[in-house]
Amino acid sequence: MLRAISISFRCKKLSFPNAYLSRTILALRHISVTSCPALTMKALEHGTPPLSDAQRRTIYALSTPPGKSGVAVIRVSGPETLGVWQRIVRTTRAARISQDKGKGKDVNRSVTKTPSILPQPWKMERCHIIDPHTSEILDDALAVFFRGPRSFTTEDVLELHVHGGRAVVGAVLTALARVPGCRPASPGEFTRRAYEGGRLDLTQVEGLRDLVDADTESQRRAALRVAGGEARSQFHALREDIIGCLALIEALIDFGEGEDIEEGVFDQARQQAQRLRDRIQSILSDNRRGEIMRTGIRLVIFGPPNVGKSSLLNFLAQREAAIVTHVPGTTRDILELSLDIGGLPILVADTAGLRESPDEVEQIGIERARKAVQAADASLLVLSLSDAVSATPSGPRLHIPAEIAPLVTPNTFILLNKMDLLPTSVLMPTLTALPQHGCWAVSLASQTGTGEFVAGLATELQDRYNLIQDAEGEDTNVPLITHARHRVHLESALEFLDAFLDTPAPEDIVLGAEELRYAAQAVGKISGLVDVEDVLDAIFNQFCIGK
Ligand SMILES: Nc1nc2c(ncn2[C@@H]2O[C@H](COP(=O)(O)OP(=O)(O)OP(=O)(O)O)[C@@H](O)[C@H]2O)c(=O)[nH]1
Ligand SMILES: [K+]
Ligand SMILES: [Mg+2]
Numbered sequence: 357m358l359r360a361i362s363i364s365f366r367c368k369k370l371s372f373p374n375a376y377l378s379r380t381i382l383a384l385r386h387i388s389v390t391s392c393p394a395l396t397m398k399a400l401e402h403g404t405p406p407l408s409d410a411q412r413r414t415i416y417a418l419s420t421p422p423g424k425s426g427v428a429v430i431r432v433s434g435p436e437t438l439g440v441w442q443r444i445v446r447t448t449r450a451a452r453i454s455q456d457k458g459k460g461k462d463v464n465r466s467v468t469k470t471p472s473i474l475p476q477p478w479k480m481e482r483c484h485i486i487d488p489h490t491s492e493i494l495d496d497a498l499a500v501f502f503r504g505p506r507s508f509t510t511e512d513v514l515e516l517h518v519h520g521g522r523a524v525v526g527a528v529l530t531a532l533a534r535v536p537g538c539r540p541a542s543p544g545e546f547t548r549r550a551y552e553g554g555r556l557d558l559t560q561v562e563g564l565r566d567l568v569d570a571d572t573e574s575q576r577r578a579a580l581r582v583a584g585g586e587a588r589s590q591f592h593a594l595r596e597d598i599i600g601c602l603a604l605i606e607a608l609i610d611f612g613e614g615e616d617i618e619e620g621v622f623d624q625a626r627q628q629a630q631r632l633r634d635r636i637q638s639i640l641s642d643n644r645r646g647e648i649m650r651t652g653i654r655l656v657i658f659g660p661p662n663v664g665k666s667s668l669l670n671f672l673a674q675r676e677a678a679i680v681t682h683v684p685g686t687t688r689d690i691l692e693l694s695l696d697i698g699g700l701p702i703l704v705a706d707t708a709g710l711r712e713s714p715d716e717v718e719q720i721g722i723e724r725a726r727k728a729v730q731a732a733d734a735s736l737l738v739l740s741l742s743d744a745v746s747a748t749p750s751g752p753r754l755h756i757p758a759e760i761a762p763l764v765t766p767n768t769f770i771l772l773n774k775m776d777l778l779p780t781s782v783l784m785p786t787l788t789a790l791p792q793h794g795c796w797a798v799s800l801a802s803q804t805g806t807g808e809f810v811a812g813l814a815t816e817l818q819d820r821y822n823l824i825q826d827a828e829g830e831d832t833n834v835p836l837i838t839h840a841r842h843r844v845h846l847e848s849a850l851e852f853l854d855a856f857l858d859t860p861a862p863e864d865i866v867l868g869a870e871e872l873r874y875a876a877q878a879v880g881k882i883s884g885l886v887d888v889e890d891v892l893d894a895i896f897n898q899f900c901i902g903k
Contacts, residue, residue: 414440415541415549416532418525419902425520430528431902433546436537437501437512442472443488444531445499445516447481449473475501475514485516487531494527495519509546510553544899548892551884558884558895559587562839565899566650573699578649582838588883590836594635595879598849601628602872609865622865626857629872633853636846639836645821646835647843648733652694652701653821656728659738660757661685661709664773667800668738669693669706672810678706685709688721690728698814700821705732710760729763734817737764741772741797745786752789767820769813772797775804842882849878 414434420427432440450473475481478500485494498517507513518524532538547564550556556564563582570576581587604625648654657665661684669678669691678691685708692705705728708721729735737760745752756764772790775783776799787797794816798805837843852875859868880886 412537412539414535414538415545416440416529416538417541417546417902418529419515419546420520422522422525423520424522427517428520428525430516430518430525430532431541431546432514432516432532432538433507433509433511433541433549434537435511436535437514438474440514440532440535440538441475441499441501443535444485444494444528445475445483445514446472446486447475447483447499449476449481475499477501477503478506480517485518485528485531487527488534494531495524505553505555508555509549510555511549541901543901544896544903545901547899547903548896551892551896557585557588559591559838559842559882560585561884561895562841563587565895565903566838568899568903571694572696572701574649575701578646578834578838581834586834587836587838587842591842591879591882594632595876595883595885597628597632598853598872598876598879601625601632602869602876604628605865605869605872609869629853629856632875633850633857636850636853640843640846640850642835642837643821644837644843646838647840648821649701649835650838652703653817654703654705654731654733655817656705656707656725656732656735657738658707658710658725658729658735658760658763660740660743660760661711663709663738663740663743664800665709665738666691666706668736668771668773669704671800671803671806672697672704684711685713685715685718688717690721690724697810698818700814700817702817710757710763712759726763734767734769734820735763735765736769736771736813738771738773740774740777741783741786742774742777744772745789747782752786754790768794769816770795771809773800775799776802845878845881849875852878 414432414436416430416432419429419431450471453473454471480498480500483497483499485497485499486492487494495518497519500515500517502508502513502515504511504513516528518528529540533540547556547561551558551561560583563579563584566579567576567583570579604621608621608625657668659665662682666678666680666687670676670680672695673693677693679686687706687708690705690707692703695702695704707725707728708718710722710725713719713722737756739756744755746755747753754770770791772795775797778786790797796805796809796812798809800806837846852871856868856871856875859865859871877886884892
């Protein structure tokens with residue numbers, strides 16, 4: 357005990373913050389001083405025993421992308437955040453206060469000499485960042501302290517807005533490494549703390565990650581809603597309703613119908629379960645719109661050889677991504693590009709021309725093309741207008757080659773290319789005979805009709821996959837499921853509800869209650885309310901460091 361006191365005395369001389377001091381003493385209480393002389397000596401030399409990673413609960417990381425930038429934000433979170441402030445932040449406010457007391461003349465020069473003062477929470481303050489060992493000024497910066505739990509992570513958080521040069525960021529990170537109790541954050545650790553602190557549920561965590569990953573306007577809008585807690589509250593309400601239904605059954609188990617409980621409660625519970633099951637079913641039958649919008653719509657271009665499929669890909673990408681030649685069978689492998697068409701994220705794939713071919717390599721390409729069309733969310737059949745449209749007594753008729761016809765569905769879009777090769781006298785009646793929806797005629801060579809085609813395709817895809825905006829610009833018809841994980845849990849909730857509805861009344865009521873309990877649990881897993889430890893690492897590891 358005596359030695360501990362002498363350590364605390366030394367710490368005080370080195371002007372450790374009080375919080376740190378009391379923690380050191382607390383830590384030392386657990387060490388038998390006599391049985392551990394080496395450790396004690398070390399503690400006496402350095403003022404503290406070395407901390408394990410688990411003990412160093414305060415994390416820091418660069419939260420903006422690495423590299424040169426105007427401003428870089430370094431984030432700190434954890435119990436030592438205030439200690440970090442006191443060691444490395446010297447505000448001009450503090451300097452002004454001491455100047456007012458007549459201790460200094462030039463605010464800027466005296467900043468580092470000024471003792472630290474407590475931050476004003478949630479207020480950005482101009483400051484110098486200093487090296488905690490040498491007091492050297494590392495940067496002229498801005499700092500803002502968020503007092504937990506009113507912060508992103510629900511812990512004390514400090515944000516340092518420094519100049520975004522590599523040397524500046526490196527120096528500040530090194531200074532942070534020197535603050536006892538601090539360690540670099542692992543990927544997604546800030547967000548994980550926000551989840552563990554109850555600030556976010558798992559759907560919001562996913563929404564936040566999707567927001568960071570959003571490339572298109574529609575992805576941004578959808579992710580923002582989820583991050584804002586819209587899915588969270590809907591899944592929460594669904595779970596509450598299942599629990600409400602369970603409560604009825606449990607009351608029935610405890611008291612029995614006709615005694616303390618009114619007649620018809622079992623039927624009431626069944627009706628409720630039926631409505632919940634229908635609600636889940638309707639959430640599930642969303643054509644996977646939410647997931648498709650998040651990952652991008654897979655649109656596969658297919659058709660006979662030499663019709664201009666690769667020319668189309670290049671036109672959409674506005675660059676020479678694919679090889680285009682007059683030789684049929686030029687494209688072999690699938691070439692995929694991710695594009696933004698009318699604000700929608702689209703993964704466009706160019707494929708080998710479909711035909712009977714003796715060439716072994718081409719055959720493999722053709723097989724891959726067929727599979728890609730079948731697996732796609734949407735497909736676009738390209739044909740050469742002059743080959744595909746023939747005159748019949750009843751007018752022009754669209755002809756689709758026999759080996760391609762099986763791949764065409766009512767959802768296949770059709771693009772008739774090389775319209776420049778048709779004389780105007782033939783072209784006009786042909787164009788008027790084309791289907792009104794999902795079919796366009798263009799010349800990629802002369803870029804005729806291409807504007808209408810892109811606009812028309814975007815509209816068709818928006819109708820199919822996108823959120824529809826009403827007159828006020830509000831999204832309607834929003835799919836609730838944005839990740840495959842949600843679908844898996846909802847499907848199992850549906851199975852449990854079905855199993856409950858299958859239990860014959862009222863003799864198996866205890867089993868029925870169990871099914872309802874599982875159904876509520878399955879929905880709880882979506883938000884992370886129920887044991888999901890196994891998926892947490894997978895979810896948070898997809899974040900970058902600093903998020
Ligand atoms: N006249 C005319 N020629 C075109 C048009 N679009 C593309 N072509 C030409 O048609 C030929 C074939 O174009 P590609 O884009 O390679 O056709 P593809 O369908 O990808 O061909 P494969 O990969 O071999 O199946 C090239 O010589 C293009 O320049 C068009 O609108 N009009
Ligand atoms: K070709
Ligand atoms: Mg090609």
